[in-house]
Amino acid sequence: MAKAKSAFVCTECGAEYRKWQGQCSSCHEWNTISEIRLASARPGAASPSGRAGYAGELSREVIDLGNVDLSEVPRLSSTFGEFDRVLGGGLVPGSAVLLGGHPGAGKSTLLLQTACKLAQERRVLYVTGEESLSQVAMRAHRLQLPTQGLKMLAETSIETILAVAEREKPEILVIDSIQTMHLEDVSSAPGGVAQVRESAAALTRFAKQSNTVLLLVGHVTKDGTLAGPKVLEHMIDASLLLEGGADSRFRTLRGQKNRFGAVNELGVFAMLEQGLKEVKNPSAIFLSRQEEQAPGSLVMVVWEGTRPILVEVQALVDESALGNPRRVAVGLDQNRLAMLLAVLNRHGGLFTGDQDVFINVVGGVKVLETSADLAVLLAIVSSLQNRALPKELVVFGEVGLSGEIRPVPSGQERISEAAKHGFQRAIVPRANAPKQMPKGMEVVAVDKLSDALEAL
16 A cells, blocks of 8 residues: 655745744744645656646647747636726636635625626536535525526535536636635645645646636635635636625725736725625725815825726824824835834924824725825824815825935826816826826925925
8 A cells, every 4th residue: 555645835835845843944934834645646647736747738849939829818708897907807718816805705796796697608617615506596596696507516526526527618617615625635624735735736727728717716814815825826827805894885806916917906896785896986985085174184096006096094193191102004004104204203393203193094995005105194294283184185105214205107197087086286296297287287296295294
């Protein structure tokens, strides 16, 4: 009897070791190395993930790079414009897409809506490992979705799923979720490191060979990262994250990895009784402001993927009763907030060392770029001096450590987007000042933080 082989894999970075150790040498994390048991290797047989011969099945010939066909693969529309935007234009045949999110975010709802609509024209196989077929049917009926034509399968065995897929030959294969799937040859529980990695690899290999669109649902951990080994993200072609709590009406779909489009593209959906509905003008929902302007509130223009979005940032500065004043940022990097407060003290002459500072980006949007620096500082100044800023003012720009205002990409498009929504005044970096001023818009170009404070 062949001896079962085992390996030790880090769940954070995917590094492999011959024996267990407490700390991973690659990512330096502690207690992240788990043992996985692999199937016994038979002569000439492939591993459960099908890695043997995997590259050869994709291309058996050596081709000169200049002779490679550049014709673009036709994409399939997901029937959601915002979903297509995040994917880079639609679903690519032969690609593997991982959709992650917290419980209740709407992952299964989004994919069920997409599958039901696509099934009216294409062959779709929906595999559920967490719910029964009656539960899925009840949800589809509640969402008033067309159910005819969608092939359903309640199964968790990868061998059975691949056998059914070989028979049905679907164009789109949905797996909900990858954490419930298992391979018979891998002796570990479903959801473990070995099962998740090998199951995803086997499904991805089938998708590449049969030119099938593979949509995987993945769970997330408490800190918001995708559960399972990090190598799972390397196997797939696109990794999407659906964000939004159960108490929020809106959901944001963000691309974290995409081999066929832009990264950090943002799609916005509204959760209604009929399921998820795409929001084609996100700036409108993020700008539902009160008639009376309050101190500490300001609108900034951030760039998400391929389009500008207007978002309101709020600041609250209050006298601290603690020896260590609090610095809380929701939707922004907390370390960057501490840096901006130091710049404000050094180059703006405003001391906040004895004040609690709270920053919130309205609507649950996470701002990942530096164009929000200037808007955050001006909102802090507004709250510190208890003076409201004009409602028609919009601001963007990066702030350097020496107090200079640095330009940001796509400045002209940001100003045009603000003008379309009725804003009449903008404070921007001097390098982003447009040559032709938009009609009805006054643009104030600044070089330093002190200039921006004077412009207020």
